[in-house]
Amino acid sequence: MSSFDPRRVRIDTPVFSRVINDRPIVYLDSASSTLPPRPVIEAMDRYYSGHHANVHRGVYQTANEATDIYEGARRDVGHFIGAPDPRHEIVFTKNTTESFNLLARSWGAATLRPGDVVLVTEMEHHANIVPWFQLQAERGIEVRFVPVRDDFRLDLTDLDRLLAGVKLFSFTAMSNVLGTRNPVAELVAAAHAHGALAAVDAAQSVGHQPTDVGAWDADFVCFSAHKMLGPTGLGIFWARADLLEAMPPFLGGGGMIADVRTDGFVPAHGPTRFEAGTPPIAEAAGLRAAVRYLTGLGLDEVSRYEHELTELALELLASGVGDRVRVIGPADAVDRGGVFSLDVEGVHPHDVAQVLDQFGVCVRPGHHCAKPLMRRFGLAATARASLGPYSLRSDLDVLVEALLAAIKLFG
Amino acid sequence: MANLDDLYREIILDHYRSPRNRGELVEATSRTEGFNPLCGDELVIYLIVRDGVLEDIKLTGHGCSISQASSSMMSSAVKGKRLEDVRHVIDRFKTMMTLHDDGTADAPAPEPDLRSDGELAALAGVVKFPVRIKCATLAWNTLAQALDEATA
Incomplete structure (x- = not known):
């Protein structure tokens, strides 16, 4: 990973002190809205x-x-x-x-x-x-x-x-x-x-x-x-x-x-x-x-860091959750940002997001105001996880843990 | 904290995995569509209503486990019933799904003569997850609309 330190950003961002369902918040919804740091x-x-x-x-x-x-x-x-x-x-x-x-x-x-x-x-x-x-x-x-x-x-x-x-x-x-x-x-x-x-x-x-x-x-x-x-x-x-x-x-x-x-x-x-x-x-x-x-922070640094985290996320989502999770988006990190629309076989995105919430994981289910695109890929909705400059590898680990729990629950 | 087990009861997951009364009815006397634009849930209810009796019901569409299970359980609960009894079940279900301003909900009234009452009560946990209430009620609102159209 680069010299950029996302933990500093995390310390600066008050929402990260929140506990959701007895677990520290895992905010993976920056594509909806980013979390403001204290100076803002x-x-x-x-x-x-x-x-x-x-x-x-x-x-x-x-x-x-x-x-x-x-x-x-x-x-x-x-x-x-x-x-x-x-x-x-x-x-x-x-x-x-x-x-x-x-x-x-x-x-x-x-x-x-x-x-x-x-x-x-x-x-x-x-x-x-x-x-x-x-x-x-x-x-x-x-x-x-x-x-x-x-x-x-x-x-x-x-x-x-x-x-x-x-x-x-x-x-x-x-x-x-x-x-x-x-x-x-x-x-x-x-x-x-x-x-x-x-x-x-x-x-x-x-x-x-x-x-x-x-x-x-x-x-x-x-x-x-x-x-x-x-x-x-x-x-x-x-x-x-x-x-x-x-x-x-x-x-x-x-x-x-x-x-x-x-x-x-x-x-x-x-x-x-x-x-x-x-x-x-x-x-x-x-x-x-x-x-x-x-x-x-330096946008070059942010970009480089999020790119590394994106590579890691794509790897984890391809190998760490079995073959039932499909990423609706480019499979490699080239010319690609940290947004991961997930289609979990047999589990509706709404249910995915509900189970993830039990782990403190915030993702967005739905059509993301892009219905022509959803229709193009024959989907009604996806569960979308997305990164910010404060995202950590551990966020991805919890995401994977929660996805496995959702898959298990729905059998 | 609301427990996930309150929402995803085994009977609900069973209806989600093996939905009852799925498909289209070629001889339907009415066909009614329901939508949940925020989550993209879609539902079509086919009815055969004759002599004041809901003789048959079938459903197509897609949605989350709660909306799919609720529609499946609903179809089992109302099939073959007289229309006034169907309306009664709808009213009872919607009361069960009503959240008061103070955040409390009405417990379902026991009604042993309803064959599927036990199953429907499994959906009572949904009110602990207020954003999911609209998932559970989509089928019931659509059925109420279908009955209105069928008897208009």
Whole structure:
């Protein structure tokens, strides 16, 4: 294992002091939400204790401090993903889902005409499918899917044909079900070669590997604070500054205007145009602390460590639990993150998760908001275990022990 | 702490492994679908209702052990019964699965004349696992809907 020490992260993360069913918590649900370390919680606490005021309004001291914290988060998260000009490129939303809705409702509704095509993939989260179907119903656009191969990777053999007539190629950097990491820069380049823009769902990747929107050459990127050790209630939408400037507002109200009269309004310039109403300020303070914390760990180190743990997990799941557990995802750790969707022969995912809970093991049963992908593999649900920078080998050992117990119980 | 044995009683696992009344009914007088969108459980109930009697019932679909066992036990408990008796069993089962605001549940009332009463009581432990109640009730809600449609 590398020099990175996950035990340090564990000590920093209060939830790990929890005992579940008389056993220490084994948190293997980071793909749903990561656990915040103490600095993130304290940053939000400090904000409410010492600085709370509404942003962008007051002239008094604490109001300025609150604004500095909020805008500081915009700057820091921008730098974290390699954004050249965060002040004009980062919009704070509620979550990744809202970021995609912003993309569809603002850029999509202003740009797409009947017959225009949005290309997504079969391995997308519903957040990157449903908003496009909504536009399909309302505006007659076409939604097209890149298929997934039997080895759980994108089938790119027909990509050039699929990209014909496409205005936007919107795809995930890493599948929340399969763990598959897609060749983002290559896919963006293919989109651009066909005159299409490219949007990337970075929700699953941003907390686990370095992100550089410039190296990707992407046009839009969506992700969530709570999947990168930050708080819930805060999503990030990054767009190239020229694209963002041309996008019309999506939600109307306070904070997003330059002027309002009795005969109309003029929207503000820049990202605040998309941030109507009082924004999640404390959450921005938490995100800022999460960015600092992750930067301190080093995303290269986190990525290397999780890769080693992923190799180990795949090995254990292939050999340690007999032949009744199938991993629905790439069998080798190449271009793959620490997400393991399990199909246990003869035991329903819901029952798997229930038995695992008795061992303090937290996994997520269900379709993971990716029903087209589940259908592609003839599954209604899986039990999904996923890693974070605080995951340990011992977590995997308990997972295996609990899986064996589930298999035994159901015979 | 709720014990796993309260949930996965042997009789429940038996119904899960060997579900009763599985399959389709070609001559069904009604066909009703039930879904649990959160877990992806799906169920189809086929009924033959004649002269106020539920003459036959068959089920298809997929789901977790609790939903599958509950539907299997339900089919055994209601097959061949008069409709008013079927509705009575449904009401009793749903009462058993009701969690009060204070977190307590009603114990199942003993009713020795119900052939499968003992089996159904095995599902009483489900209320100790509140997120699983919807697994146990899917079949019963779907059957209630099927009866409403059959007698409309």
